[in-house]
Amino acid sequence: MSGLLSLRNIGKSFGGLSALSGISFDVEPGEIVGVIGPNGAGKTTLFNVVTAIYPSTAGEVVFDGEQIGGLPPHTITKRGISRTFQNIRLFSSMTVEENVMVGRHCRTGSGVWRGVLRTRGERREEQGIRGKTRELLDLVGLSGSDRGGAAGSLPYGHQRRLEIARALAAEPRLLLLDEPVAGMNDVETQEVFGLIKRVQSLGVTILLIEHDMSLVMKACDRLVVFNFGRKIAEGTPAVIRDDPQVIEAYLGAAGGTADA
Amino acid sequence: MEWLNPYHLQVASFVLINAILGVSIYVTLSTGQLSLGNAGFMSIGAYTAALLSTQHQLPIPVGILAGSLLAGAAGILVGIPSLRLSGVYLAIATLGFGEVLRAILINWESLTGGAVGIPAIPQMGRVILVWARDRGFTPESLGLQSNQFISLTVFLILLLGTLLTVAFFLRLSRSRVGRAYAAIRLDESAAAAAGIPITYYKVLAFSQGALLSGFAGALFAHSTSFVSPGDFTYHRAVEILVFAVFGGSEHIFGPVFGAAFLTVVPESLRAISEYRYILYGILLVLIMVFRPQGVIDPALLRRFRRPGKGTPA
Amino acid sequence: MFLEQLINGITLGSIYAIVALGYTLVFGVLDIINMAHGEIFMIGAFVSMLLVSKAGAPLPVAFLGAIVVTAAMGLLLERFALRPLRGRPGASHLASLISTIGVSILLENVAHKIFGSGNHLFETPFAEIRFTIGPVTVYLVQVVILLISLLLMVGLSLWLSRTRAGKALRAAAESLETAGLLGVDTNRMITATVVIASAMGGVAGVLVGMAFNYINNQIGLSMGLKGLAIIIFGGMGSVYGAMAGGLILGLSETFVVAYGSSGYRDAIAFVAIIVILLIKPQGLFGQAPAEAKR
Numbered sequence: 015m016s017g018l019l020s021l022r023n024i025g026k027s028f029g030g031l032s033a034l035s036g037i038s039f040d041v042e043p044g045e046i047v048g049v050i051g052p053n054g055a056g057k058t059t060l061f062n063v064v065t066a067i068y069p070s071t072a073g074e075v076v077f078d079g080e081q082i083g084g085l086p087p088h089t090i091t092k093r094g095i096s097r098t099f100q101n102i103r104l105f106s107s108m109t110v111e112e113n114v115m116v117g118r119h120c121r122t123g124s125g126v127w128r129g130v131l132r133t134r135g136e137r138r139e140e141q142g143i144r145g146k147t148r149e150l151l152d153l154v155g156l157s158g159s160d161r162g163g164a165a166g167s168l169p170y171g172h173q174r175r176l177e178i179a180r181a182l183a184a185e186p187r188l189l190l191l192d193e194p195v196a197g198m199n200d201v202e203t204q205e206v207f208g209l210i211k212r213v214q215s216l217g218v219t220i221l222l223i224e225h226d227m228s229l230v231m232k233a234c235d236r237l238v239v240f241n242f243g244r245k246i247a248e249g250t251p252a253v254i255r256d257d258p259q260v261i262e263a264y265l266g267a268a269g270g271t272a273d274a
Numbered sequence: 275m276e277w278l279n280p281y282h283l284q285v286a287s288f289v290l291i292n293a294i295l296g297v298s299i300y301v302t303l304s305t306g307q308l309s310l311g312n313a314g315f316m317s318i319g320a321y322t323a324a325l326l327s328t329q330h331q332l333p334i335p336v337g338i339l340a341g342s343l344l345a346g347a348a349g350i351l352v353g354i355p356s357l358r359l360s361g362v363y364l365a366i367a368t369l370g371f372g373e374v375l376r377a378i379l380i381n382w383e384s385l386t387g388g389a390v391g392i393p394a395i396p397q398m399g400r401v402i403l404v405w406a407r408d409r410g411f412t413p414e415s416l417g418l419q420s421n422q423f424i425s426l427t428v429f430l431i432l433l434l435g436t437l438l439t440v441a442f443f444l445r446l447s448r449s450r451v452g453r454a455y456a457a458i459r460l461d462e463s464a465a466a467a468a469g470i471p472i473t474y475y476k477v478l479a480f481s482q483g484a485l486l487s488g489f490a491g492a493l494f495a496h497s498t499s500f501v502s503p504g505d506f507t508y509h510r511a512v513e514i515l516v517f518a519v520f521g522g523s524e525h526i527f528g529p530v531f532g533a534a535f536l537t538v539v540p541e542s543l544r545a546i547s548e549y550r551y552i553l554y555g556i557l558l559v560l561i562m563v564f565r566p567q568g569v570i571d572p573a574l575l576r577r578f579r580r581p582g583k584g585t586p587a
Numbered sequence: 588m589f590l591e592q593l594i595n596g597i598t599l600g601s602i603y604a605i606v607a608l609g610y611t612l613v614f615g616v617l618d619i620i621n622m623a624h625g626e627i628f629m630i631g632a633f634v635s636m637l638l639v640s641k642a643g644a645p646l647p648v649a650f651l652g653a654i655v656v657t658a659a660m661g662l663l664l665e666r667f668a669l670r671p672l673r674g675r676p677g678a679s680h681l682a683s684l685i686s687t688i689g690v691s692i693l694l695e696n697v698a699h700k701i702f703g704s705g706n707h708l709f710e711t712p713f714a715e716i717r718f719t720i721g722p723v724t725v726y727l728v729q730v731v732i733l734l735i736s737l738l739l740m741v742g743l744s745l746w747l748s749r750t751r752a753g754k755a756l757r758a759a760a761e762s763l764e765t766a767g768l769l770g771v772d773t774n775r776m777i778t779a780t781v782v783i784a785s786a787m788g789g790v791a792g793v794l795v796g797m798a799f800n801y802i803n804n805q806i807g808l809s810m811g812l813k814g815l816a817i818i819i820f821g822g823m824g825s826v827y828g829a830m831a832g833g834l835i836l837g838l839s840e841t842f843v844v845a846y847g848s849s850g851y852r853d854a855i856a857f858v859a860i861i862v863i864l865l866i867k868p869q870g871l872f873g874q875a876p877a878e879a880k881r
Contacts (some may be wrong), residue, residue, distance in 0.1 A: 065467060091469035105457055116457045120469030122450060126478070136449070143450075144291035161506025176558055184469050308681050355864040362620050366815045367683055367864065370857035373812060377854045391673075508808060512692055519685055551696040554816075558689025562682050563671045 017042040018078060018219050019064070019095075020186055023035055025072030026056075026063055026243075033059045034243045037073070041188070046210065046220040048230045048251075051240030052263060057223045058100050059243075061190050065097050066090050076190070092120040096186035098177040100193050100223075106166025110156060113165045114147040117183025150179040154209055171202045175209070182213065189213065191222045195229055208234055231255070239263065278418065283425035287497055289537045290432035293492050294439050296517035296529025298486035301443060303523050304452075305479040307361050310511050311352065311368030312487040314375040315345040317506035319488025320495040321379065324392040327496070334396055339490040345488020349481035357476045364480075372511055379503040391502025398431055398496045399424030428497050434528075435493060439486065439490035443526050455479055487514075509551065516554045520561055522570030531570050590723045592845045593838070598729045598798060600837020601736035604809055607817040607829035608743065609784035615760035615824040616780045619680060622687040623664055625811020626694035627785045631657045632791025632802045633702060636709045639796075646712060646793075653789040661785025663779050664690055691811070698804040705801045709796035712782060732794050739790060740830055741780035747826070760824065763836040809853060820863045822873025831871060835859075 017040035024037040034056045038128060049057045063070045066087045075082050082090055096117075105113050111138045121177060128136040151161060154175040165176060174194055193267060194210070197201045203226060210233050214220060224230050230237065230251070237254045239247040241263040247254055254260055295312060302309045319341035326337040356367040379386045386392065403413070403424055413423035446452050454475050457465035466472050495501050513536075520531020536554075540547040561568060606628055613621045634656045635649035644652075668686045673684070716727040747753040758766040759776045767773045795810070796802050817836055821828025836856055844852050863870060 015560075067463065067467075086471070087463075087466035088469050088471045091467060095468075097467055099464070099467075103461050103467075105460040105464065107460065112453060112456075116453050116465070116470070117468050119450065119454060119457075124450045126446060126451055128447045129451050132445065140450070180468060203503060306681070308684060355861070355868070361817065362684060363864070365681075366620065366819060367860055370812060370816060370860050374854045374857040377851060381851060384809075403686075438854075478708040511690065515688070529736060537679070549700075552690055552700070555689045555691070555693030555696065558692070559668050559686050562689070563668070566675075566682055 017045075019221070020076040021060075021064075021073070022076065023073035024060065024063060024070050025076065026059055026068070027071045027210065032243055034063070034070075035054055035072075037243075037245055039238050039245060039248055041219060041221055043187075043219050044214070044217065045235045046214055046222060046233055048234035048237045049221065049223045049240060050225070050227075050237055050254075051246075055240035057240055058192055060240075061097060061221075061223065064090075065095060088120065091184050091186070094185075094187035095190065096181035096184045096188075097190035098174070098181050098192055098194060100196070102173050102177055104173055104177055104180070105166040108163055109162045110151070110163060110165050110168065111144070111147055113176055114150055114179045114183050115143050117180035118143045118146060120184055146183065150182050151176075151182075152183070153212065154179045155205065171198055173209055174198070176208070178213075180207065182218070185267040186218060188221065190218045191220060191224075193223055193225065195224065195226050200235075203229055275334060278422045278423040278426060280421050283422075283429045285541050287429050287432050289534050290429070290436045291494050291497070292459070292517060292532045292537050293436050294486055294490040295514045296533040297439055297443060297512050297526060298483045298490065300483075300518045300523060300529040301486065301503070302480050302483040302524060303518060304447070304459060305455045305476050306462070307357070307476055307480060308515075309368045309480060309483055310365050310508075310515065311370075311372040311375075311530075312483065312514050313366070313506040313508065313510035314368070315348060315373030315484040315487035316491035316494070316510070317375055317501075317503070318345040318348055319491030320501045320505070321386060321392070321491075322488070323492035323495045324384075324395045324501050327396045328394065332563055333402060334398060338489065338496070339351040341492035341495075341559060342485050342489040345491065346481045346485030348488075349484025350477060351449060352484070353477045353480035354473075357473055357480065368398065369508070369511070372506070372508065375508060376503050379506070386503075389503060391500060391504075392495075393500050395495050395499045395501065397428070397499040398493075402427050408562040432493060432497070433490070439489075440526055440530060447458070447526065451475070451478075512551075512554065516558060518568070520557050520568055522568030524567045524571050525575060527575065528568050528570040537552035591725075592841055594723070594725060594729055595843035595868050596838035597834065598732050598837070600834035601733055601740075602690045602791050602794045602798060602833075603810075603813060603817060603837050604830045604833025605736055605739055605787050605794070606814040607821065607833045608740070608826065609787045609791075610814050611821075611824055611826060611829040612738050612756075612780055612784045612787075614818065616756060617669070617683075617777060618686070619669075619683040620815065621781070622684060622811070623668075623690040623694060624687075624784065624788055625728055625809075625814060626691045626698075626807040627657050627660050627664075628788035628792045628795075628810055629698060629802075629804065629807030630660060630694060631789030632709075632796050632806060633698060633707070633792070633804075634789070635793040636707055636796055636802055639712075640708055640710050646797075650790065652794050653793045654786045657789030657792070658782045658786040659696075661782040662778065664785070665781040670774075670777075671783070677799070686794040691807070695804060695807055698807075704804060706801040709800055709802055711797045714797075714800065732798055735790065735794060738785065743787075744826065745859055748832070752779075754843070813853075813856045818870070820859045820870055822870025823871065828870050828872035829831070 019041040022038055025032070025036055026034040037060060049060065051057055062068055064075055066085055069083065077093060077095060082093065106118065122139050124136040124139050142274055156172055156179065157174055160172065165173065168176060178191070178194065195206050198206065207229055210220060222234065237249065237251055238245055239254060239260050246263060247257045247260050295316065298312050299309060322341035322344050323337035326340055327334060328331045352368060352371050356364045403420060413420055418426065442449050448471065454465070454470045456477055457468065457470055458472055462472055517532035517536060518529040520536065521530065522528020540550050609624050610620065613619065631653040635653040638644040638649040638652045639646065664687070668690050672682045672686060712729055713727050718725050721756055747757055755766065755771045755776060758769065759771055759773065761775055766776070797805065813836060817832035818829055821832030836859065839855050840852050843855055
């Protein structure tokens with residue numbers, strides 16, 4: 015039947031160009047599902063459809079039993095889906111802490127008057143936000159000395175982790191990670207692997223786009239393989255690794271292992 | 275107190291009104307939106323206050339409140355359709371709105387007095403002077419002449435209004451709503467993905483700006499005692515823009531500084547005053563090319579706060 | 588009477604269309620609104636007025652003068668107020684908007700200083716010549732305006748669809764980046780676009796002088812605003828939208844003045860903006876917004 019996230023026959027066209035067609039698969043609660051495939055296969059497009067950056071042109075996205083197709087992005091986040099971006103979209107001139115605090119927005123409620131008058135309730139809420147922010151920065155491994163600095167001045171690897179912290183601040187049930195270890199070396203990748211596993215242990219379901227096959231094979235419970243906007247295979251990492259169609263897709267697109 | 279020169283107080287009063295106007299456009303800019311219609315919202319506040327006090331003899335504070343709220347409501351009406359699309363639409367739509375409003379002000383003579391405007395609006399200082407005199411108080415007891423008292427009173431009222439405005443929005447910028455505004459300005463899509471309802475906050479900021487413009491307009495009406503469509507032209511809208519763009523669009527002290535600097539300098543340098551708008555135009559281009567954030571930016575302010583330490587990033 | 592108003596409306600509308608085309612070209616390629624376009628149009632009008640009324644030059648010379656000067660203004664605008672802002676991260680759309688607003692204020696007030704705020708006579712040499720066809724009286728001036736406008740619009744359309752340079756411009760309008768990758772010199776393309784758009788504004792300035800017989804330094808502002816209204820109404824970046832929108836506005840204004848109240852003539856353009864933003868925000872011929880530039 016349907017899991018936490020159920021994609022049913024999703025199609026997406028831009029003008030005449032078909033970026034996705036007939037995408038159907040489920041993500042069960044607690045899983046880490048990897049979405050892999052050559053560049054341009056439609057993986058990020060799928061994330062964009064799920065998070066309503068643009069609507070699908072066909073099919074349905076069902077989250078927790080409800081169709082979320084026409085909802086605006088912020089509502090989808092409030093429902094429990096958070097994401098990171100392929101090309102990191104932090105609020106670079108805000109501090110590290112402020113970035114995560116922004117992520118708390120949909121779980122808090124102080125409006126204009128409570129904010130200006132600094133009511134007791136608002137101050138308590140702000141304290142709560144700061145506390146949760148500290149927790150999350152600890153979780154992703156961003157140390158205290160970094161936290162007051164501008165997000166844009168962090169080293170690349172730390173920026174990716176900050177983006178994950180911001181996404182987690184919204185208390186998602188489903189986290190969409192778009193190439194979280196792109197451009198990282200083996201040590202950093204291993205750290206992010208640990209982070210992903212920690213996040214899973216907190217009860218968050220994860221959908222992961224990645225090219226780094228070592229990470230994908232280790233971290234994911236299941237894999238979905240895309241090519242040319244279609245799903246060409248689905249299964250456990252062991253099965254996928256030996257699937258001839260998958261091998262051909264990767265070899266056909268000039269070699270398959272870790273490339274950013 | 276002979277040094278209390280009514281002319282200086284008048285200039286200072288204009289600085290304060292301009293500061294509020296500068297903040298009004300700053301508030302919408304803080305969400306990445308450019309509104310060119312604040313002269314229009316200002317006129318709503320001014321005419322409402324003027325009409326309520328001259329036609330209906332309502333007390334000045336009522337007119338000011340009503341003018342501000344009406345302008346804010348107009349802001350919501352204008353903002354909602356325009357904000358569904360990109361920021362450029364808002365700039366143009368608000369520009370058009372200001373012009374339509376001015377056309378209405380000029381043509382609806384029975385209501386607005388047409389191009390001639392509304393004269394003899396109760397002046398705040400004079401009203402208070404009369405009220406004080408009725409209670410046996412005379413300005414001479416403070417060593418002031420009547421006109422000094424009047425100018426001083428107006429200045430103090432405007433000062434209060436400006437301080438409240440700045441304090442309000444300074445606090446707001448440090449709160450949850452302020453963070454939402456900043457996030458929207460920096461990256462709308464990422465802000466939406468982080469759970470912030472974009473349209474709601476953009477309309478909110480826009481109507482706050484409209485309300486402030488209306489507030490400034492009502493104060494203007496009760497300071498100068500006379501309003502006409504010519505006070506609310508596109509030139510006024512551009513002037514307000516220059517206050518915020520030149521003064522600084524990333525911190526609330528920016529438009530305050532911009533308003534002060536650009537109001538006082540033309541007054542003291544008469545020669546410049548003639549070429550005022552030409553200079554505004556050149557300033558806008560120069561600022562955009564060389565220092566887009568304006569004169570006062572967070573980095574500069576940090577340098578003032580801790581002169582020894584270096585600035586973080 | 589009705590037919591004559593119709594002709595008036597079409598004449599006015601075609602001038603509006605040309606101004607709107609200038610906006611639309613720049614928006615299509617650069618993704619920005621050139622707020623100084625209206626003032627450049629005004630300069631075109633003044634240059635031609637000086638040549639025709641003060642120097643007694645023939646009309647073609649006036650056109651040439653207007654085109655040369657406005658093209659030069661476009662060049663300067665692009666080089667000093669737009670190019671330095673390109674390639675900078677951050678809120679770049681607002682930056683160009685504000686920068687061009689600065690240029691427009693500068694131009695408007697320089698013109699005010701030089702020419703004052705009153706009306707200046709624009710004497711078209713053949714202003715009196717008219718034809719009577721049945722119940723209708725048509726002025727030669729109107730015919731000339733219509734012909735020139737038509738020529739310009741058809742010429743532009745053909746240039747965009749048939750010539751290599753025109754296609755390059757359309758490619759740049761679709762995606763500057765891709766066009767660059769395909770070998771289009773994007774800097775030259777951008778400069779050419781602004782220059783062409785400005786020159787069109789210059790031509791429109793001459794036509795306005797011919798149509799109304801007088802000009803003043805406020806026409807830049809009012810024409811500028813109407814041009815903006817037209818492209819919002821017709822769809823930003825759409826050539827057909829600019830032409831259709833211009834025509835519709837010209838006709839609406841003419842008929843409202845003829846049969847309604849002349850005081851609100853200038854407000855029609857903005858009512859049109861409000862209506863279209865509520866019904867079809869992307870404009871008559873515009874494309875759906877959310878997908879446009881992702």
